[in-house]
Amino acid sequence: MNAIITVLLIPLAGTVLGSAFVFFMKNELPERLQKALLGFASGVMVAASIWSLIMPAMGMGNIWQVTAGLLGGFAFLLLIDYITPHLHPQGEVEGPRSHLSRTTMLALAVTIHNFPEGMAVGVAIAGAVASDFSTAGAWALSLGIAIQNIPEGAIISMPLRSEGNSRWKAFAIGSLSGLVEPIGGAIVLLFASMATATMPFLLPFAAGAMLYVVVEELIPEASQGKHSNLSTIGFAIGFSTMMVLDVVMG
Numbered sequence: 454m455n456a457i458i459t460v461l462l463i464p465l466a467g468t469v470l471g472s473a474f475v476f477f478m479k480n481e482l483p484e485r486l487q488k489a490l491l492g493f494a495s496g497v498m499v500a501a502s503i504w505s506l507i508m509p510a511m512g513m514g515n516i517w518q519v520t521a522g523l524l525g526g527f528a529f530l531l532l533i534d535y536i537t538p539h540l541h542p543q544g545e546v547e548g549p550r551s552h553l554s555r556t557t558m559l560a561l562a563v564t565i566h567n568f569p570e571g572m573a574v575g576v577a578i579a580g581a582v583a584s585d586f587s588t589a590g591a592w593a594l595s596l597g598i599a600i601q602n603i604p605e606g607a608i609i610s611m612p613l614r615s616e617g618n619s620r621w622k623a624f625a626i627g628s629l630s631g632l633v634e635p636i637g638g639a640i641v642l643l644f645a646s647m648a649t650a651t652m653p654f655l656l657p658f659a660a661g662a663m664l665y666v667v668v669e670e671l672i673p674e675a676s677q678g679k680h681s682n683l684s685t686i687g688f689a690i691g692f693s694t695m696m697v698l699d700v701v702m703g
Contacts, residue, residue, distance in 0.1 A: 457578055457642070460595045461635040464570060467599030468631025471606025475614050475623045478607070485683055487604045491675035492687025495667050497597025499688075500695035502660035505577050505590030510660075513580075514653020522654040526569070526661020533565050534669070564630045566670060567605075569662030570598045571634030575641030576659040580652055593698040597691065601671065602631055 510519045577591035610627030614620060641655070675684035 460578060460591055461571070461574060461638040463595040464567070464574065464598040464602055464634040465628075465631045467602030468567070468606040468634075469628045471603035471608075472610040472624045472627030474607040475610040475620050475627070478611070484678070485680050488675055488680045488683040489687040490600055490604055491671050492684030492689075493691035494597055494601030494687075495671045495675065495684070496688035496691025496693070497593065497695045498601070498663050498667050498671075498691075500692045500699070501573075501577075501590060501594040501597060502663050504696065504699035505594050506573065506580070506656045506660035506663075509580050509590075510653045510656035513656070518653040519657045522657035523661040525654070526658040526663075527665050528661075529658070530566070530569060530662050530665040530669070564633055566666050567602070567631055568633045568637040569659065570601075570666065571637030572641050573659035573663050574598065574634070575638030576652075576655050578638070579642055580656050590699045593695050597695060598634070602634075606631065 507519065507523070510522065574591060574595045577594050581591055606627045609630055610623040613623035613626055618626075641659075644651075675681065675687075
């Protein structure tokens with residue numbers, strides 16, 4: 454039980470760490486570091502979607518269940534993006550018109566996308582409990598999401614500070630945006646314990662939601678501007694690291 458709680462809380466720790474940058478940085482994360490982290494997290498999440506979620510689901514169900522779950526995950530995030538006003542890290546406003554501030558919309562976007570990431574960790578844990586494959590994938594997935602959450606936490610807390618909020622208030626709001634991750638994971642675990650038969654759908658559903666975040670948010674942000682080659686290198690390292698953890702330790 455303690456191990457499960459730890460895995461669920463690791464992504465939140467990444468958000469808290471990123472939000473804490475407001476205490477000792479004036480502007481934002483160095484661009485080179487941010488690119489490398491985004492690339493690494495993208496690689497981990499893509500590899501985790503394949504080996505920690507989709508491949509185990511293939512062994513637990515049939516191709517149609519897996520396909521339906523994968524497309525359902527994409528559709529779920531697409532719907533959330535469509536109905537909720539939010540701001541992408543790249544600066545584009547999406548969703549219905551709103552009078553919310555740009556920082557609030559950005560915080561909302563990060564919070565929305567944190568939920569399926571927490572859900573993915575919960576599903577990976579539930580899949581490990583429901584079958585005989587290793588929990589190493591859930592640990593690696595949780596760590597990869599935590600790394601991705603570091604720049605996201607800073608992206609929220611630093612603009613809040615620049616708008617005149619205290620450092621502690623900016624830190625608190627940034628940290629709270631990651632609270633939905635352990636909540637999402639816990640909800641999935643409670644549901645999965647009552648319906649193991651849904652794993653062939655839930656595992657790829659979580660993978661689809663994560664892949665949507667990678668394609669819609671992480672890769673576009675990592676490839677913009679200078680030093681995009683660092684994100685490519687980070688992706689390769691992250692993908693390889695996750696692959697080794699899942700295949701060798703799994």
